[in-house]
Amino acid sequence: MNGSADISSLVEGIRRRDRLAVARGLSLVESSVHEDRYLAADLIDRLLPLRPTSRRIGITGSPGVGKSTFIEAYGMGLVTRGSNVAVLAVDPSSRRTGGSILGDKVRMPQLSLQGSAFVRPSPSRTALGGGTSTMRESIIVCEAAGYDHVIVETVGVGQSETEVADMVDMFMVLVLPTAGDELQGIKRGIMEVADVVVVNKADIDEHATLRAIATYRSALRLMLPAEEDWTSEVVAVSSLHQSGIDGILAVEEQFFDPQRTTSRERRRRRQRKSWFEAVLRSTALDWVTHDRAIASAVQDLRMAVLEETTTPTRGLMAIFDQTTISRTTSEGPRP
Numbered sequence: 001m002n003g004s005a006d007i008s009s010l011v012e013g014i015r016r017r018d019r020l021a022v023a024r025g026l027s028l029v030e031s032s033v034h035e036d037r038y039l040a041a042d043l044i045d046r047l048l049p050l051r052p053t054s055r056r057i058g059i060t061g062s063p064g065v066g067k068s069t070f071i072e073a074y075g076m077g078l079v080t081r082g083s084n085v086a087v088l089a090v091d092p093s094s095r096r097t098g099g100s101i102l103g104d105k106v107r108m109p110q111l112s113l114q115g116s117a118f119v120r121p122s123p124s125r126t127a128l129g130g131g132t133s134t135m136r137e138s139i140i141v142c143e144a145a146g147y148d149h150v151i152v153e154t155v156g157v158g159q160s161e162t163e164v165a166d167m168v169d170m171f172m173v174l175v176l177p178t179a180g181d182e183l184q185g186i187k188r189g190i191m192e193v194a195d196v197v198v199v200n201k202a203d204i205d206e207h208a209t210l211r212a213i214a215t216y217r218s219a220l221r222l223m224l225p226a227e228e229d230w231t232s233e234v235v236a237v238s239s240l241h242q243s244g245i246d247g248i249l250a251v252e253e254q255f256f257d258p259q260r261t262t263s264r265e266r267r268r269r270r271q272r273k274s275w276f277e278a279v280l281r282s283t284a285l286d287w288v289t290h291d292r293a294i295a296s297a298v299q300d301l302r303m304a305v306l307e308e309t310t311t312p313t314r315g316l317m318a319i320f321d322q323t324t325i326s327r328t329t330s331e332g333p334r335p
């Protein structure tokens, strides 16, 4: 990558849905190399106006619940209906294990072979925000390439699930048919943002699956709905046998009913706001750590706080006042 000519040809390639160009675009937005971040910003700017409408779908659930297998089955269902599907994975742990990236690819063997599907396991980011920090840009690249479905799989634990919920239109939580015990283990926060609860591995135990459906339905009724015009659905599937996928596709159609357009747009607007706030926070932190004078003052302050000779608030106020005063005096009119 060395400049705007390259960006132009990359934009063209992405628009033609050239797989190599899409992959290169994704690598560029994921890159943490300083110059790449400027090129990536340039690329995203150029792609933004070129996006057809898409459906962004997030998939979460405990490791082993069957997310990758589900995406394979669901993705195949979509492809069969004529959709173009891109799959992105958030894996904050992949840097350490290395294996899960390969594992995911291996577990979507059918979908990976489809001409109208693109499966991309994203590497982790060590920078602030972990694996999700550039996911929004990755989604934009896929949309510009004409993928009408962008499916994001969370692989990590902790924050990444709710972060992904904040960047998709429809958020699905996969659970096992062992409802009673499972409900204890699932964080309430995740259930509250679930638009669809998918009881996977229904093939294992039919009765347990029915019980699980009932349990999740009543649990969801006690929670505040994520959207005021949508009641969270509970659907059972067997991803392994690719059965129950019609039910998922039907729920998706209901969710994306044109009558709900306004509330979906409201949701995306809300998400753009939190995107801005997140970038503002990390950029502000970048500025502080890149300005040598401030960074060294902050380091002194850090020590002072450890020694309890000052408090974080008092110390940071002092640093802030000092830099603002010195800037205004140096930039102000000279006598």
Ligand SMILES: Nc1nc2c(ncn2[C@@H]2O[C@H](COP(=O)(O)OP(=O)(O)O)[C@@H](O)[C@H]2O)c(=O)[nH]1
Pocket: 061, 062, 063, 064, 065, 066, 067, 068, 069, 070, 107, 200, 201, 202, 203, 204, 237, 238, 239, 240, 241
């Ligand atoms: N019996 C059964 N096994 C499944 C089903 N879906 C996934 N599995 C198995 O569960 C294991 C974990 O699946 P995987 O998709 O890798 O889970 P992930 O970690 O959530 O992505 C694999 O061995 C799958 O074959 C299902 O519907 N029924």
Ligand SMILES: [Mg+2]
Pocket: 067, 068, 069, 104, 155
């Ligand atoms: Mg997986």
